[in-house]
Amino acid sequence: MDFDMLGLQPRLVAKLAEQGITEPTPIQKKAIPHAMNGRDVMGLAQTGTGKTAAFGLPMIHALMSLGVAPAPKSVNGLILAPTRELANQIAENLRAYTQGTHLKVNIVVGGASINPQINRLHRGTDLLVATPGRLIDLLEQKAVRLDQTRFLVLDEADQMLDMGFIHALRRIAPLLPKDRQTMLFSATMPKLMAELAANYLTDPIRVEAAPPGKPADKVRQGLIFVEQSAKAELLIEKLDAHRNELALVFARTKHGAEKLMKTLDRAGFAVGSIHGNKSQGQRDRALAAFKAGELRVLVATDVAARGLDIPDVRHVYNFDLPNVPENYVHRIGRTARAGRDGSAVTFCAPAEMSELRAIEKTMGRPIPVLAGTSWAPERAGASDRMDKGPRRGPGGNPAKAAKPSRKRRPRNRTRERQAA
DSSP: OOGGGGTOOHHHHHHHHHTTOOSOOHHHHHHHHHHHTTOOEEEEOOTTSOHHHHHHHHHHHHHHHHOOOOOTTBEEEEEEOSSHHHHHHHHHHHHHHHTTSSOOEEEEOTTSOHHHHHHHHHTOEEEEEEOHHHHHHHHHTTOOBOTTOOEEEEETHHHHHHTTTHHHHHHHGGGSOTTOEEEEEESOOOTHHHHHHHHHOSSOEEEESSOTTOOOTTEEEEEEEOOGGGHHHHHHHHHHTTTTSEEEEEOSSHHHHHHHHHHHHHTTOOEEEEOTTSOHHHHHHHHHHHHHTSOSEEEEOGGGSSSOOOTTEEEEEESSOOSSTHHHHHHHTTSSOTTOOEEEEEEEOGGGHHHHHHHHHHHTSOOOEEESOOOOTTTTTSOGGGOOSOOBOTTOOBOOOOOOOOOOOOOOHHHHHHHO
């Protein structure tokens, strides 16, 4: 099957062919026909499988057929995304699909000046990609109206739930027409997703291209049991083995990401960082330098776990395990993209055993152990200051003694929402 068999406009199919996109992915084959028939769609597929085109192409097809310019401040199609990076990636793809057409694609996200966004919205928008917080700011300033919006897309809806955006959605959804078409796409299906679908979708068709929580097949996964205090030295050793290849390193907190970036910089790596404390300009510049190869290592929090489509990323390191097990799948999905191979190595300290068990339960299988031995029950979940002596891995090398660690602060979801 190719795109013209899906019924898309020949002009749109030709535009895809110019970009080398000729054969739909499984999620696109399953979702596009239903979306073009006007059905509400709930799509499940692992990261990197083409979900943006699955919801974007039917909307573009419909708006090209309509041929009517949007009224001032109005929006024909609204796509909500949980993070700035994902919103930027979606907008970039939609602009590529609509190049040469009359359709206008706009993006509004936090961390950027609001006045230019207000000016662009005044002329009307065919497809608007937005993070919920900034969209609410614009709605409160009466810079945008949603009463003529024909399409609503919730992308990475599971992350929206985790970041607390359900409250923003409850404020935004009533402003849209009831007879709109709504599409929800996600890589995982937590229990709350059914409630979300029931409240905002009408008789949706569920399409699924891969089991929720399943990582990309070409990602070589590995697990190393290591003391928290020894992680930085181990990471430097691993990165030093492939200095000319792009590597993405995930840390749990904004402070931890920045501290690790400075450690790697002192070790001589071309490294940058992105996290919620960075302005949008700083994040955009770091990503651009990473894509161009000017930076070889990028340290990030989970703001980069979704929405980064950089085919040249060969290595992902989980310096810290994520609190949300589904984010592990999204993190390692940043490599092995566009049919390429990639590796994902995870460091696990004693205090992270519960996170590891949750990740392996979500995937339905264990992560292969590369080095070290699983932490004993009396160590699991305990801080490093309770160390009772080194544990030896297959090579006989003892893990380094740990330094006293501070108790982690609980997650602040309000700050997470503001950072997005």
